[in-house]
Amino acid sequence: xxxxxxxxxxxxxxxxxxxxxxxxxxxxxxxxxxxxxxxxxxxxxxxxxxxxxxxxxxxxxxxxxxxxxxxxxxxxxxxxxxxxxxxxxxxxxxxxxxxx
Amino acid sequence: xxxxxxxxxxxxxxxxxxxxxxxxxxxxxxxxxxxxxxxxxxxxxxxxxxxxxxxxxxxxxxxxxxxxxxxxxxxxxxxxxxxxxxxxxxxxxxxxxxxxxxxxxxxxxxxxxxxxxxxxxxxxxxxxxxxxxxxxxxxxxxxxxxxxxxxxxxxxxxxxxxxxxxxxxxxxxxxxxxxxxxxxxxxxxxxxxxxxxxxxxxxxxxxxxxxxxxxxxxxxxxxxxxxxxxxxxxxxxxxxxxxxxxxxxxxxxxxxxxxxxxxxxxxxxxxxxxxxxxxxxxxxxxxxxxxxxxxxxxxxxxxxxxxxxxxxxxxxxxxxxxxxxxxxxxxxxxxxxxxxxxxxxxxxxxxxxxxxxxxxxxxxxxxxxxxxxxxxxxxxxxxxxxxxxxxxxxxxxxxxxxxxxxxxxxxxxxxxxxxxxxxxxxxxxxxxxxxxxxxxxxxxxxxxxxxxxxxxxxxxxxxxxxxxxxxxxxxxxxxxxxxxxxxxxxxxxxxxxxxxxxxxxxxxxxxxxxxxxxxx
Numbered sequence: 001x002x003x004x005x006x007x008x009x010x011x012x013x014x015x016x017x018x019x020x021x022x023x024x025x026x027x028x029x030x031x032x033x034x035x036x037x038x039x040x041x042x043x044x045x046x047x048x049x050x051x052x053x054x055x056x057x058x059x060x061x062x063x064x065x066x067x068x069x070x071x072x073x074x075x076x077x078x079x080x081x082x083x084x085x086x087x088x089x090x091x092x093x094x095x096x097x098x099x100x
Numbered sequence: 101x102x103x104x105x106x107x108x109x110x111x112x113x114x115x116x117x118x119x120x121x122x123x124x125x126x127x128x129x130x131x132x133x134x135x136x137x138x139x140x141x142x143x144x145x146x147x148x149x150x151x152x153x154x155x156x157x158x159x160x161x162x163x164x165x166x167x168x169x170x171x172x173x174x175x176x177x178x179x180x181x182x183x184x185x186x187x188x189x190x191x192x193x194x195x196x197x198x199x200x201x202x203x204x205x206x207x208x209x210x211x212x213x214x215x216x217x218x219x220x221x222x223x224x225x226x227x228x229x230x231x232x233x234x235x236x237x238x239x240x241x242x243x244x245x246x247x248x249x250x251x252x253x254x255x256x257x258x259x260x261x262x263x264x265x266x267x268x269x270x271x272x273x274x275x276x277x278x279x280x281x282x283x284x285x286x287x288x289x290x291x292x293x294x295x296x297x298x299x300x301x302x303x304x305x306x307x308x309x310x311x312x313x314x315x316x317x318x319x320x321x322x323x324x325x326x327x328x329x330x331x332x333x334x335x336x337x338x339x340x341x342x343x344x345x346x347x348x349x350x351x352x353x354x355x356x357x358x359x360x361x362x363x364x365x366x367x368x369x370x371x372x373x374x375x376x377x378x379x380x381x382x383x384x385x386x387x388x389x390x391x392x393x394x395x396x397x398x399x400x401x402x403x404x405x406x407x408x409x410x411x412x413x414x415x416x417x418x419x420x421x422x423x424x425x426x427x428x429x430x431x432x433x434x435x436x437x438x439x440x441x442x443x444x445x446x447x448x449x450x451x452x453x454x455x456x457x458x459x460x461x462x463x464x465x466x467x468x469x470x471x472x473x474x475x476x477x478x479x480x481x482x483x484x485x486x487x488x489x490x491x492x493x494x495x496x497x498x499x500x501x502x503x504x505x506x507x508x509x510x511x512x513x514x515x516x517x518x519x520x521x522x523x524x525x526x527x528x529x530x531x532x533x534x535x536x537x538x539x540x541x542x543x544x545x546x547x548x549x550x551x552x553x554x555x556x557x558x559x560x561x562x563x564x565x566x567x568x569x570x571x572x573x574x575x576x577x578x579x580x581x582x583x584x585x586x587x588x589x590x591x592x593x594x595x596x597x598x599x600x601x602x603x604x605x606x607x608x609x610x611x612x613x614x615x616x617x618x619x620x
Contacts, residue, residue, distance in 0.1 A: 008492070015418060015495040016425075016472065017488060018480035027492060030550060034493060037551055038407040041509050044516070051511030052518055054309045054339075055295045055567020055592075061338035075202040081432035088427045091435050091470035 003032045103128040108174055108268040108322040109349075115173035118162070122155035122173030126217050129175040133220065133266045136618055139247055141239050142261035144180050145187045146220035151175070154217045169215030170329055176211055177267035179258050180221040181228055182313070183302035184208050187218075191304050192236035193226045195430045195482030205302025206334045207271060207313050214329040222257030222270060226484045227421065228278055228306045230254050231556040232546065235486045240543050243286060244616040245582055249540040252282030252556075258316050259286040264618050269326055270316045275307050276409050277535075277560025279314045280572035284535035284585020287574040289602065289612060290316045291323040294592045295567035296341040299334030307416035308339075310409075310564040319612050320573065320602035324348035327595065343593060351596040352603040357391030359601060361588075362528035366402040367559060373538040379576030379584035380534045386575075386608055387532070387601075397524040397531060401516045402562060408517060409561040410554055411497050411510035418494030421487070426478030433477035435470045489550060518566040525591045530601060534559055535572040535585035563589050571598045574611040583611075 008028045012019040019027065073086065082089040103111060103125045114120035130148045137143050158173050183189050183201035190196040204212070211218060225235040233241040233256030241256040243249040244264035251260040255272030259282035262270050272279040274292035283290025291314045298313045305311065315326040331345045363384065368377065388394055426432035467473035483491070497506035524531055536556055546553045563570040568591055575586035586605075590598045606612050 003496075007496075011492050011496045011499065013476075014499060015491050016422075016475040016479055017483075017491065018473075018476035023488075027489065030489060031492060031496065033551060034410065034489075034554075035496070035506075038411050038497075038506065038510075041404060041407050041411075041513050042505075044401075044404065044513060046509060046512035046516070049512040049515050051508055052515035053511055055518065055565075056339065056341075058339060063335060071202050078202060079199055079429035081426060081430070090427050091474045093469060093471045095469060 003028055003035060104132055104265045106268070107319060108317055109325050111268055112171060112174050112325065115158070115162075116168065120173075122158040122217065123152060125173050126151050126155040126175050126219065129267055130219055133261075136264055137266060139618070140242050140244055140260050140264050140266070142222055142241055142257040142264065142266060143177070143220045144190060144192065144223050144238055144257070147187065150186060151217050151219045158215050158217070169213060171211065171326070172215035174216045174269060175219045175267050176216045177220055177222050177258060177261045177270040178208060178218055179224055179255050179270070179272050181224060181273050181304045182208055182271060183304070184218065184221065187221045189221070189304070190238070191227045192224045192238055193482065193484065193487070194237045195424050197237070197431070199429055201302070203302065206299035206336060207330045208302065210330050216329070219267060222255070222261055224257055225254035226487050227304065227417070228254040228273055228275055229417070229486050229490055231277070231281055231553055232541070232543070233257065233282075234543060234547055235484055237484055242543070243540045244618045245287065246540065248542055249582070250285065250543050252285035252536070252540065254278040254282075255290075255316065256282045259283050259288055259290065262286070262288045262316055262318060263616060265615065268317065269322060271313060271330070272316045273303055273311060273313050274564065275310045275413060276564050277557045279316060280560050280570055280585070280587060281536050281556065283316055284572045284574070284587070285540040285583065287583030287611070287614060287616075288316055288318055289320050289323055289571070289573040290314065291320070291327070291571045291599070292563060292569060293327070293331065293595050294341070294569045295564070296339050297331050297593070297595060299332070299337040299340040301334055301336040305420040307413040308420060309416060310413060312564070319606055320571065320599050321349065321352055321606070323571070324352055324599045324603070327599070331595070341593075346596050348596055348599050352600050354600055354604070355391060356387060356601065356604045359387070359392040359530070360528040361387055361392050361394050362397035362524050362531040363394050364397055364399050364402065364531060364533055366399050367533040369403070371537045371555065371558070372534060375578045376534050376536070376538060376584050380586055383575035383586045383605070384532065386605060390604065390608060395528050397528055399520040399524060399562065401513065401520050404513050405517060405561045405565065406554055406558055408510045408513045408565060409557065410493070411506050412514060412565070414490040414494030415498050415507050416494070418491045418498065421491055424479060424482060426474050431478050431482035433474065433481045435467075435473040435477070486550070514565050517562055521562065521566045521568060521589075521591075529590070529597060530594070531589045533587055535587040539578045539580075539582035539584055559587060568592050569594055569598050571602050573602050573606065574614070575609075576611060577614070
């Protein structure tokens with residue numbers, strides 16, 4: 001199984017990772033090798049096997065709906081790269097980036 | 101008394117009885133850290149004064165006749181994946197350089213309540229992804245037995261600091277072997293309990309269905325002592341188990357006679373170093389001589405452990421690490437620029453900075469909005485190569501068109517792997533074998549080949565996939581003087597049995613007492 005540079009660029013966009021040309025080149029080779037290796041699972045017939053997402057047979061766990069102390073706004077914002085004292089600040093969510 | 105030569109169990113008893121002050125105990129270990137850490141690089145942060153102040157407060161309370169916690173005066177090192185309010189918590193990543201969490205991990209809070217003295221935060225592979233500690237953004241950790249070699253990973257700093265007598269006990273985390281493998285390569289004892297036995301709250305998430313915290317120490321008895329403090333239910337972690345925590349230290353006694361140990365043919369395939377195989381066989385012989393019986397068992401899907409793990413763990417990681425978005429904490433790269441803000445420090449918006457001032461130029465046109473550009477550049481700047489590789493692999497395996505073939509397929513094989521263990525444990529009490537296929541390899545030896553590095557986890561990932569317990573401890577040395585590790589795996593909630601079996605072996609052998617000749 002082989003991944004193309006286009007495949008890897010698309011995954012980079014999905015993963016929100018900016019990739020340079022050199023990154024793309026290297027990762028295309030590495031991911032092709034790793035994906036080829038993990039594809040050996042295809043040897044096994046698992047049609048009748050239930051997926052196991054979690055080792056414990058856990059069900060949803062609910063707590064009592066009681067108010068409890070939580071972080072203050074100041075604590076929650078303390079490590080934010082940019083904030084205005086009440087909110088996290090981010091660049092424009094909509095619209096063009098840079099050009100036009 | 102010389103604290104560096106004493107077990108954690110002895111240190112706690114000595115502080116309690118007054119033979120040793122908590123200050124003298126703490127001082128001995130922080131002095132040792134200052135003397136040797138420059139060569140080992142096991143610690144990312146040490147706070148001598150804070151540790152000594154805590155120790156002095158414990159001594160004052162003892163003098164005043166006030167009650168002391170179960171670990172009073174015991175120096176403990178904590179892997180930098182666990183949140184601490186009084187130390188930065190970085191996961192050895194540039195992404196979190198300088199980050200100060202607003203709360204303590206449950207394990208850390210329990211250690212504090214027990215009056216343990218947290219001396220520092222240990223180095224690791226970035227976000228716990230790696231088996232050699234070479235993925236730390238803050239430098240390799242060096243194996244105290246041979247500084248040119250890896251201590252293993254990802255809890256390499258925790259293993260190396262115990263091996264080099266810089267702390268009697270360290271806390272690690274194990275997602276695919278990250279406690280047991282470095283313990284094996286550094287000649288110490290490392291315990292990965294059953295999934296859910298210890299709260300994961302405040303453990304920076306890597307792969308949430310696999311991650312488990314555990315103790316690393318010289319002996320199984322010391323691991324048992326620490327387990328009594330850190331295990332137990334936490335309402336803040338819905339996956340933590342509610343079963344009562346036994347008195348592990350009281351359950352260490354009891355003969356090995358009649359213990360049924362499974363020996364797995366699949367462990368002895370290609371890649372296993374002959375010296376490691378020899379050391380493991382001698383450990384089997386020691387258990388047999390002590391009255392245990394050895395039985396052949398099969399784990400037919402063991403060879404699929406690594407491919408299954410390297411789908412499930414990256415998939416969960418790609419989801420968990422989505423939180424590093426440049427907005428809430430950590431590194432932020434502004435659109436069209438490099439990294440701007442010092443991570444871990446709130447930087448107020450500068451008035452008058454408009455959208456166009458932020459947009460910049462360059463290749464910004466490839467991003468759909470300035471926000472997305474900020475995400476993509478922040479993550480590119482903050483994460484190292486292995487973390488990026490795993491995020492990419494996981495994102496690929498979860499993406500439309502590939503989910504069934506990769507992620508769902510891996511979950512089905514995970515069921516088969518768990519079933520293998522359940523069937524084996526119907527016949528034997530524990531399963532034993534090597535921890536790693538080789539002793540500690542050279543730093544740099546595998547860094548060019550990610551796949552070769554992944555194979556070092558071949559004997560350990562099954563434990564995590566099945567959610568069961570595993571303990572690793574030294575069972576000999578190579579001709580070159582490197583420790584060889586032995587692993588016992590047991591069914592869910594077999595903590596007492598695993599600790600007892602390892603402890604009884606350590607009563608018959610002295611491999612765990614050997615120390616590296618690391619001159620000061």
